[in-house]
Amino acid sequence: MFKKVLIANRGEIALRVLRACKELGISTVAVHSTADNAAMHVRLADESVCIGPPPSRDSYLNIPQIVAACEVSGADAVHPGYGFLSENARFADILDAHGITFIGPTADHIRIMGDKIEAKRTAKRLGIPVVPGSAGAVTDDGEALKIADEIGFPVLVKASAGGGGRGMKVARSREELSSALQAARQEAGAAFGDDAVYIEKYLEKPRHIEVQVFGDGAGNAIHLGERDCSLQRRHQKVWEEASSPALSQEQRAQIGKTCAEAMAELSYRGAGTIEFLYENGEFYFIEMNTRLQVEHPVTEAITGLDLVHEQIRVACGQGLSTTQSEIQFSGHAIECRINAEDPRTFAPSPGQITHYHTPGGLGVRVDSGVYQGYSIPPFYDSLIGKLIVHGRNRSECMMRLRRALDEIVIDGVKTTLPLFRDLVDNADIAAGQYDIHWLEHYLADSAKA
Numbered sequence: 001m002f003k004k005v006l007i008a009n010r011g012e013i014a015l016r017v018l019r020a021c022k023e024l025g026i027s028t029v030a031v032h033s034t035a036d037n038a039a040m041h042v043r044l045a046d047e048s049v050c051i052g053p054p055p056s057r058d059s060y061l062n063i064p065q066i067v068a069a070c071e072v073s074g075a076d077a078v079h080p081g082y083g084f085l086s087e088n089a090r091f092a093d094i095l096d097a098h099g100i101t102f103i104g105p106t107a108d109h110i111r112i113m114g115d116k117i118e119a120k121r122t123a124k125r126l127g128i129p130v131v132p133g134s135a136g137a138v139t140d141d142g143e144a145l146k147i148a149d150e151i152g153f154p155v156l157v158k159a160s161a162g163g164g165g166r167g168m169k170v171a172r173s174r175e176e177l178s179s180a181l182q183a184a185r186q187e188a189g190a191a192f193g194d195d196a197v198y199i200e201k202y203l204e205k206p207r208h209i210e211v212q213v214f215g216d217g218a219g220n221a222i223h224l225g226e227r228d229c230s231l232q233r234r235h236q237k238v239w240e241e242a243s244s245p246a247l248s249q250e251q252r253a254q255i256g257k258t259c260a261e262a263m264a265e266l267s268y269r270g271a272g273t274i275e276f277l278y279e280n281g282e283f284y285f286i287e288m289n290t291r292l293q294v295e296h297p298v299t300e301a302i303t304g305l306d307l308v309h310e311q312i313r314v315a316c317g318q319g320l321s322t323t324q325s326e327i328q329f330s331g332h333a334i335e336c337r338i339n340a341e342d343p344r345t346f347a348p349s350p351g352q353i354t355h356y357h358t359p360g361g362l363g364v365r366v367d368s369g370v371y372q373g374y375s376i377p378p379f380y381d382s383l384i385g386k387l388i389v390h391g392r393n394r395s396e397c398m399m400r401l402r403r404a405l406d407e408i409v410i411d412g413v414k415t416t417l418p419l420f421r422d423l424v425d426n427a428d429i430a431a432g433q434y435d436i437h438w439l440e441h442y443l444a445d446s447a448k449a
């Protein structure tokens with residue numbers, strides 16, 4: 001087992017990792033920017049190292065500083081959390097060269113899945129269902145037209161290096177295709193320094209359903225069921241649940257098995273999420289994230305597994321603590337992402353938290369890095385916490401969520417809590433009937449009202 005783990009992150013996820021390390025008897029090193037001197041992860045860690053000024057590129061993304069922090073503290077492993085350097089293959093390589101374990105997949109697997117065309121090709125080879133589309137990058141407009149005619153309009157032009165929904169354009173007809181190609185190439189080139197684009201069938205009303213997988217790097221892999229993350233705003237997830245209200249037991253078992261077998265064949269190591277769009281009973285792979293996800297607690301709630309414990313076990317060569325046949329799915333869980341943002345305009349709302357009270361009781365979990373008197377700095381993501389609620393079934397979970405939302409108090413800054421209080425009472429949400437566009441439409445309608 002590792003003796004000391006450096007956590008290359010901040011906020012709620014740094015605390016999440018720190019807690020798992022404490023339980024396993026591992027010392028922790030926090031790193032932080034000068035804007036985070038008073039952050040909770042710094043207060044709770046055994047040691048801390050300041051790695052630079054507030055901007056992320058100078059601190060949380062500053063690889064030489066983080067490696068130096070490992071050296072001075074004597075950390076033998078790094079947990080990257082999510083975001084920041086968690087899917088940076090070069091970071092994994094550099095740690096490896098310094099004899100420090102990266103708690104995550106191999107750099108090769110990060111690289112493959114970080115390139116959307118390569119990821120899709122790999123998924124297809126491994127027997128994972130993909131969205132119909134071009135076999136690789138399309139450089140020629142004539143060829144693009146031919147492919148689009150074959151798969152049928154509407155089509156989506158996507159950037160190979162894409163992320164955060166950028167570099168994506170819909171073309172509804174042959175006439176729209178060339179301008180969509182041009183716009184996507186231009187946006188991708190500017191955002192990612194790589195203008196390679198590919199074509200996919202555009203799905204009109206899909207759900208976003210993702211499968212949590214775990215591999216031991218030695219050819220064994222399991223799945224931990226799925227999460228439904230269809231409630232999104234600008235491609236950012238807002239509310240996630242496990243299991244998906246749209247799937248039957250059989251579909252769940254089937255897609256899970258397909259993903260686990262694929263990961264076994266790949267000899268995948270660590271936690272991963274295989275993301276799909278789901279429409280009319282069919283799954284279509286869109287991408288794989290080679291890290292722990294923000295929404296992992298809903299999976300923890302229904303499986304009882306600690307995913308960070310598993311990540312650490314696998315990284316130090318102990319393998320997974322469980323087998324597929326031992327995993328039992330129990331009840332239903334929902335996570336609400338609490339952002340320090342205006343609930344109507346979604347403009348960031350940094351500042352001091354004047355009152356802070358978290359809900360408790362059976363089946364309620366709050367993962368957050370903030371406290372009363374804490375000042376949310378303006379430099380980072382606006383996620384300040386997650387409320388996760390578990391019940392024996394979806395209706396008990398909703399009932400408990402309504403109660404927990406009633407109890408929670410975060411004053412001094414604006415938060416997205418009022419949005420969740422509305423959603424929990426909405427008939428479509430209660431019925432589990434929503435697709436990836438539902439929330440945008442709902443917000444547009446509420447803005448008019």
Ligand code: ADP
Pocket residue numbers: 131156162163164165166200201202203204206208235275277286287436
């Ligand atoms: P990114 O990495 O930029 O987030 P993804 O491939 O994960 O890109 O897609 C982001 C979102 O874009 C999806 O969650 C979905 O809402 C939408 N999307 C992606 N591919 C398609 C498609 N083929 N049809 C319809 N919507 C899509």
